[in-house]
Amino acid sequence: MRNYIIKCVPVMLLSLIFAANVHAKIVLIGHTSNTEEVSMGVLKRIYLGKQITFASGTPVEIVDFSNGATIRDEFYVKVTKKSPRQIQGYRAKLIFSGNGSAPLELSNADQIKAWVAEKPGRIGYIDSSDADASIKVLLNID
Amino acid sequence: MKNNVNGLSVALMCSGTIIISSTAFAAQNGDIKWSGFASASASQVSGGIEEYRRRFENGKTEYSNTRIGLNISAKISDDISVAGQILMAGREDEYAAHADWVFITYSPHQLKNTAFKLGRIKFATLLNSEVYDVGYAYPWVSVPSEIYDFTASGSQATYEVMSGANVSYGSYIGDFDWKIQAFVGEADSGLGTVDSLIGSVLAVNNDDLEFRLGYHQGTLVEDDGEPSGGLVGKLGELKEEQLVGADKEVTNLGVIWNISNLRISAEYVSVDWSGGREAEQTDLFDTNSYYVSAGYRMGDWMPMITLAEMDEEGGTNQESITLGVRYELSRSTAVKLEWQSIDIAGRAEPLYVENEQGDKFFQSGLAILAEDGVEDKLTMINFSIDVVF
Numbered sequence: 001m002r003n004y005i006i007k008c009v010p011v012m013l014l015s016l017i018f019a020a021n022v023h024a025k026i027v028l029i030g031h032t033s034n035t036e037e038v039s040m041g042v043l044k045r046i047y048l049g050k051q052i053t054f055a056s057g058t059p060v061e062i063v064d065f066s067n068g069a070t071i072r073d074e075f076y077v078k079v080t081k082k083s084p085r086q087i088q089g090y091r092a093k094l095i096f097s098g099n100g101s102a103p104l105e106l107s108n109a110d111q112i113k114a115w116v117a118e119k120p121g122r123i124g125y126i127d128s129s130d131a132d133a134s135i136k137v138l139l140n141i142d
Numbered sequence: 143m144k145n146n147v148n149g150l151s152v153a154l155m156c157s158g159t160i161i162i163s164s165t166a167f168a169a170q171n172g173d174i175k176w177s178g179f180a181s182a183s184a185s186q187v188s189g190g191i192e193e194y195r196r197r198f199e200n201g202k203t204e205y206s207n208t209r210i211g212l213n214i215s216a217k218i219s220d221d222i223s224v225a226g227q228i229l230m231a232g233r234e235d236e237y238a239a240h241a242d243w244v245f246i247t248y249s250p251h252q253l254k255n256t257a258f259k260l261g262r263i264k265f266a267t268l269l270n271s272e273v274y275d276v277g278y279a280y281p282w283v284s285v286p287s288e289i290y291d292f293t294a295s296g297s298q299a300t301y302e303v304m305s306g307a308n309v310s311y312g313s314y315i316g317d318f319d320w321k322i323q324a325f326v327g328e329a330d331s332g333l334g335t336v337d338s339l340i341g342s343v344l345a346v347n348n349d350d351l352e353f354r355l356g357y358h359q360g361t362l363v364e365d366d367g368e369p370s371g372g373l374v375g376k377l378g379e380l381k382e383e384q385l386v387g388a389d390k391e392v393t394n395l396g397v398i399w400n401i402s403n404l405r406i407s408a409e410y411v412s413v414d415w416s417g418g419r420e421a422e423q424t425d426l427f428d429t430n431s432y433y434v435s436a437g438y439r440m441g442d443w444m445p446m447i448t449l450a451e452m453d454e455e456g457g458t459n460q461e462s463i464t465l466g467v468r469y470e471l472s473r474s475t476a477v478k479l480e481w482q483s484i485d486i487a488g489r490a491e492p493l494y495v496e497n498e499q500g501d502k503f504f505q506s507g508l509a510i511l512a513e514d515g516v517e518d519k520l521t522m523i524n525f526s527i528d529v530v531f
Binding site: 041045050051052053057058059067068080081082084085088089092093095096097098099101102 | 211254255263266321474
């Protein structure tokens with residue numbers, strides 16, 4: 001029994017360490033007709049409300065997962081380097097000064113894919129495992 | 143008493159919004175979106191002169207800084223949107239709701255990142271002037287009064303809103319985003335209407351640094367509105383009497399710097415008056431104001447210290463030190479507690495001072511009260527719960 005525990009503990013610890021480092025692979029998605037090139041820098045400016053069009057001048061519309069969703073927090077940390085609370089404070093300044101509005105919030109990947117697929121110019125983010133032919137993957141976010 | 147009851151009622155109402163805020167920041171219906179903010183605030187003032195305490199009674203807890211705001215925006219087309227904000231605050235001794243600002247924005251997609259605004263627009267020059275009422279957006283219970291005081295005895299550095307037009311353009315260089323705005327119109331101040339208002343603001347920022355430089359000028363014209371009552375109203379009338387027709391130039395510089403967990407912010411504003419009925423004495427009302435603040439984030443807590451000063455050339459000098467802490471109760475709720483010590487010094491004894499030519503002019507600010515030998519030091523304890531929803 002003692003040997004069993006000695007063997008199992010390192011395996012369990014390694015599993016925990018591995019699990020803690022597993023993050024969802026997030027992808028930026030757009031309409032299937034979207035041909036815009038979106039870099040991480042441009043994406044950051046769009047989601048911070050500093051840029052309201054693609055490089056071509058086409059108006060861009062964005063969508064968020066609901067506040068508190070893990071994928072939303074990971075997305076903003078990776079793209080904007082800001083914590084969820086920093087984003088909340090940033091958005092408060094933007095919205096309550098009239099310089100911007102909060103993005104539409106949807107609660108799951110299916111809703112986001114359906115919304116993005118409705119209109120060119122719309123973008124959103126989902127877990128890469130949820131991507132399918134109804135949308136186009138514009139950027140891998142890592 | 144009426145004010146206290148109303149204030150308490152609003153405080154209770156604001157408390158209720160905390161529950162809402164934990165679930166949503168904005169609700170949306172198609173292209174119409176609404177958001178809101180609220181601050182339930184309590185303050186207690188000890189010592190000090192009655193005038194400075196304004197509505198506050200010595201040693202009594204007041205709730206009059208409590209407020210709630212609702213923001214609505216609607217997208218009319220890809221290029222045109224409208225936005226407005228309803229605010230209910232106890233600033234004028236009543237909690238009547240009013241339209242804080244409302245404007246139309248035209249952002250032609252052919253002119254990338256250019257926006258034209260027309261209407262009643264939040265004044266944008268200072269770091270916090272656009273979010274003056276949104277407690278959640280800044281670390282203090284209230285923004286430093288040495289700069290952000292709209293009353294007659296304030297620095298006259300900024301306004302709550304302006305009516306007119308604003309054009310902005312933004313772009314970026316490397317990691318730095320920049321945005322320049324130019325505006326024209328008029329604004330209400332504690333002294334009356336400032337007309338022929340024209341100015342510009344440059345804002346530059348990256349992930350850690352935010353820098354803002356602004357300049358505006360205008361002319362104080364006689365206000366047709368009813369003067370507010372009491373000594374504050376009388377002060378305003380007398381000061382306006384001296385400054386009506388005078389031109390003002392305001393220059394401001396502000397910075398917010400995040401160095402790891404350390405947050406430093408500082409702002410400086412210079413207000414220069416010229417011309418007017420008593421042109422020779424007008425520069426006595428010039429003010430130089432600043433604050434320097436440092437806070438350190440430790441998880442959900444951020445203790446901070448702020449030093450501030452407002453120096454009126456021929457009148458009042460006000461200095462304060464504020465020790466406070468902000469606690470993030472939830473993602474949309476901040477709780478703040480502050481201790482503040484304020485020193486006020488009047489430079490001149492008489493209400494009116496004669497110059498060499500025998501002309502009498504009004505000595506501004508709180509100096510008229512200092513002559514009575516009243517206390518010139520007071521302490522404040524401030525507490526607030528700020529939410530966005």
